[in-house]
Amino acid sequence: MRQPPTCQPRKTPDFPGFSGGSPHVMAGPMRPPQHRGTPRLVRAAATVMSALLVVAALPGDAVAHRTHHRHHARHAHHALNLPVDPRDIAFDHFVTDFRATALAQGISPTVYATAMSGIHRNSQVETLNQEQPEFVRPIWSYLDSATSPLRVAAGQRQAIEQAANLTTLESKFGVPREILLSVWGNETNYGANIGTFNLFEALATLAYDGARTDFAKHELIAALQLVQQEHLDPKDMRSSWAGAFGQLQMLPSTFLKSAVDGDGDGKRDLWHSIPDALASAASELASDGWQKNAGWGYEVRLPPDFPYELADGEMLKPIAEWTQLGVRAADGTALPANAEPGSIYIPAGRRGPGFMTFANFKVVLKYNNAVSYALAVCVLGDLIAGRAGIQGSWPREEQPLSRDERLAFQSALAKLGFDPGKIDGVLGRGVKAALRQYQRAHGMPADGFPTLGLLGLILTEVAQKRL
Numbered sequence: 001m002r003q004p005p006t007c008q009p010r011k012t013p014d015f016p017g018f019s020g021g022s023p024h025v026m027a028g029p030m031r032p033p034q035h036r037g038t039p040r041l042v043r044a045a046a047t048v049m050s051a052l053l054v055v056a057a058l059p060g061d062a063v064a065h066r067t068h069h070r071h072h073a074r075h076a077h078h079a080l081n082l083p084v085d086p087r088d089i090a091f092d093h094f095v096t097d098f099r100a101t102a103l104a105q106g107i108s109p110t111v112y113a114t115a116m117s118g119i120h121r122n123s124q125v126e127t128l129n130q131e132q133p134e135f136v137r138p139i140w141s142y143l144d145s146a147t148s149p150l151r152v153a154a155g156q157r158q159a160i161e162q163a164a165n166l167t168t169l170e171s172k173f174g175v176p177r178e179i180l181l182s183v184w185g186n187e188t189n190y191g192a193n194i195g196t197f198n199l200f201e202a203l204a205t206l207a208y209d210g211a212r213t214d215f216a217k218h219e220l221i222a223a224l225q226l227v228q229q230e231h232l233d234p235k236d237m238r239s240s241w242a243g244a245f246g247q248l249q250m251l252p253s254t255f256l257k258s259a260v261d262g263d264g265d266g267k268r269d270l271w272h273s274i275p276d277a278l279a280s281a282a283s284e285l286a287s288d289g290w291q292k293n294a295g296w297g298y299e300v301r302l303p304p305d306f307p308y309e310l311a312d313g314e315m316l317k318p319i320a321e322w323t324q325l326g327v328r329a330a331d332g333t334a335l336p337a338n339a340e341p342g343s344i345y346i347p348a349g350r351r352g353p354g355f356m357t358f359a360n361f362k363v364v365l366k367y368n369n370a371v372s373y374a375l376a377v378c379v380l381g382d383l384i385a386g387r388a389g390i391q392g393s394w395p396r397e398e399q400p401l402s403r404d405e406r407l408a409f410q411s412a413l414a415k416l417g418f419d420p421g422k423i424d425g426v427l428g429r430g431v432k433a434a435l436r437q438y439q440r441a442h443g444m445p446a447d448g449f450p451t452l453g454l455l456g457l458i459l460t461e462v463a464q465k466r467l
């Protein structure tokens, strides 16, 4: 699900998702039924290969360094009779040192002290930040819950309750009501899940160490500016682990840029005021380029001989060209005329449904940079508006690849000379492009959808060539 960013993610770089979390990450033990029909040797080879990779990724120095740290921590523990985690010390240093940076950016000493005192390194945030998911939830499973009948019905109830607000927002910002309702439903289930972390603790934990320090420092300054400008009480600013907050899960920097007072009380309260939150999302989508009276796209049907390498979600072609290539609407009729070029996205390869997407789809991606998220927003919006949902069927028999298998996929493609980018267990755009090249080179339909079956073929070739 995690395509490499096509734009700067607003929420969690490299790990965008649901409520600032990650919609597709399965909890560890949720292993789906075992892989019937996949040769055991293939799976074993994958496991061995990735075990080797893991060892190779831990240079001796790093191991020694860690042991050294543990030794020191134990030593301190014995000497002081207190558990001292060096990470806590590093965190406290960060909070002390970052004050100068914040003050240089105009934050008052009082605001810094109020927001940053009494916070601690949050190990739950660290775990969520570091976690390499064992399994990534398949898109059909994600969409099942993101666009469930319950969520559609709740969205339709909110459409009635918020009708007056939504009418105002449609005319002011040009964003249709069902898209605003759907973003709200997808981000927090219409306000039911707005996050319970202390915003400053979450951002400071992401900022003191780890893979997202630059992102988190930037958002931390924005959060402090928010306290200063809006006179908010930092203790009330609850967020997701990744620092997105309120009914529509905005980041502090997004608040500063786009938040709007929707109910006219003179304050911008994205936590408690639904009109403020919906207006702010409309303002954000409009400033990201939402085109009034243009759709996001629609489901399409591709002919069996379709050159699937064109369906990478990026390649823009006029509708007439797609029509010449045999693309039809989901019901088999001709594609509706549209002056805007579109790109075709096949989230589950050639055996799943395809979608024609236009510029507005990319605007939703800017709100939260995961294509499955954007599709969920657009499809739930259609359903809330009473339009049809997805007609095509998904290849539900395909099992999700484990982390070891995803790593094996990447390293095997690399060994065969197809550049998958960084070998990190994330099957994003780079891996899919490499897989498409592999498929083309082997005369297969180049849909770039990584399956266990393809992994078996690739590993067999690696073994035959003794690579």
Ligand code: CA
Pocket: 261, 262, 263, 264, 265, 266, 267, 268, 269, 273, 276
């Ligand atoms: Ca307000």
